[in-house]
Amino acid sequence: MTTTVAPTSAASAPPGKSAGKSGRPKAAKLFRMLPLSPAIGLMLVFLAGPIIYCLYAAFTNMALTGTGAANVKFVGLDNFRKAFGSGAFTNAIWLTLVFTLISAIIGQNTLGLGLSLLMRRSTKVVRNFVGTAVIGAWVLPEVVAAYLLSAFFNDEGTLNVMLHAVGLPGQDWLYAAPIIAVSLANIWRGTAFSMLVYSAALSEVPKEIEESAEMDGASGYRRLLFVTLPMISRAVMTNLMLITLQTLSVFGLIYAMTRGGPGTKSQTLPLYMYEQAFSFSQIGYGTAIALVMLAIGAVFSLIYLRGLNSEAA
């Protein structure tokens, strides 16, 4: 599911150039729209179409088998009532929030920022080496990454071997702490994105400002907190928004590593939705959960967008 909400550029366009004042005949304007029509048509069919269908299905009892397959009926808010009354659903919401908080907002975000700050000060060799390693994890296809990481976290996997080597007890990570394991996996995989965004943003920060802060006696920590971070705050917000939305909808990584299990211990919303819709055949209920996910994504986006706008003001 893609729920990327781009900040609208129309709002920032200069008012003088807005349409409708030029006095051209309408036909000419329509004619100018003509080349766009195939693109608009495609968007309507392939982007708006499924979304509208999803909106419809969420309020029905649509299913792959049984009564819901023969005659699809409107059931009003039943699917949502069922969801919010169900322990499995609340468990999934909770796990989704934990997963997003640990792996995106804390893990990828701070690690990405940290790496890009360190890389700014390091030599070219180190920079290239670290950059290649981190981006390598990001370039790997999701299923390959998931496979590597399940080998890493496995009972007899690399992590436990390393822990045993230094005399620490290991555990079956994928079984005992699956949500931690998949969160770490997602950090491993997604940090590169944050690192790239922050590297780009930091390269725009003029050296002079930091130097003058240094002259004024600001320590490294204070320079970061009061000079560097405020200057890249827009990048922080944009990055947070993007990685939050990406992480909310992570499916393949978790499915390939744990299938949401054991039990429901790593069953985030996308996995719960998949199970209900495609393993248990409840398409209507599954799409209702998809809508809830959309809503959660929208709430996060709104928060970040507000953050962006207040920075801009």
Add this chain to the structure above:
Amino acid sequence: MTRKRFKAAAAMSALLLLAVSACSQGSTTKQPEAGSSQSAGPAHIKIAYQQWGPGVVMKNFLTGVKAEYESANPGSTVEILPIVASENDYYTKLQLMMRSPNTAPDVVYEDTFLINSDITAGYLRPLDDYIKNWDQWGQFEDTAKGAAKALDGKTYGIPDGTDTRALWYNKQLFAKAGLPADWQPKSWDDVLSAARTIKEKVPGVIPMNVYSGKPMGEASAMQGFEMLLYGTKDTLYNNDQQKWVVGSQGFKDALNFVKTVYSEGLGPSPKQALDPNMGSKVGTELLPGGKLAIALDGSWIYGNWQKTGAKPWPQWTDVLGQTAMPTQDGSGKGKVSLSGGWTWAIPAKSKNPDAAWNLIKTLQTQKNAAKYATDGAQIAVRKDVANDAGYKSSSKSTQFFTDLVSVTVYRPAYAEYPKVSNEIITAMEAVMTGQSSPDDAAKTYDEAVEGIVGKDKTTQGQ
């Protein structure tokens, strides 16, 4: 002549040849002889079945039937569609295919537990008009005829066998543990104490396997859970009141059994048990490898060890014993078994229903039915197959499992059953992984069932 032109010429002539042969085939096709079996005319028929794990019995059987059908119906082709998917995914894929005439196969293999749900969904075509003129239908046992009969009184599938369930045990491992070769457990406690003895005396083997959890789908619900539940005083469905049973002690007791097996280490590790390949692992690795002492499993698993099977193992007749699963405390009939089975059905959106029916008839000649019952390790549902000498002598265990038919129970395979089954395996997985207590999992199940069938269609258990 350049290479390119040569290639083009070759391609052209190949195309021409194809076209010519196709034409000639069409024009020289003999008119099918007058008679019932070949009235459909040449057609392309697609037949779908589940292919998962290393088993090849169904594939070989269908390949033989395909050749037989194609030579009897010149011009017709049979396309075998193996749907490579685990238990739950198979049904999903099949249902998605049956939704559209463009993808609907002509003949599908349907489990009897799901068939009512798929009939309600309108996916299948009633076969009564065909059966009416079919001389073989009289050979089927009455219970088998009822297996694919819907509430509307119509028949939607032709069963090709049934099965029963019991305990398989490894006599060699039993001897090592000092347990009797002729094992006759009388209660759940007997079963558990044997497993505990194995655990203590024969380290390194899995004492007992009870399928559990979502990845194994209906196998968990039926071989695992219902084999336990139907040994208590409770059931899933109250036939007298026509209501689903909730809040029953038997349900909690069955979950407690699962909990005991997995928390005491009497079973595979929960992680192993949650592998979607567990079913084929038990049949092709754990039992033949002497890695598993007791298996609560189906009558058909010896099919793996026949010459035609995935893991030929002729010694199984000496190594393995079979004994009935006892009821909880030995009361009632003292033993319990459940029966299911599969049927061949024709999707409502099939484009060639007549040809599909002819193919089903070919699948169900006495010869082919006996072949599949033997190779597929089925319990025969046809009288002529049950009396077939080859079938009767096919396996030492055939008689044992056939005798269990006298105590066997059928699942309440109503349209809601698949949904209820999903709640059962969810409860099992919660218990086996220690996520919920049996009481909490049973409570979640009760609420879910009330949501599925409606509160007025549920009744309290004992």
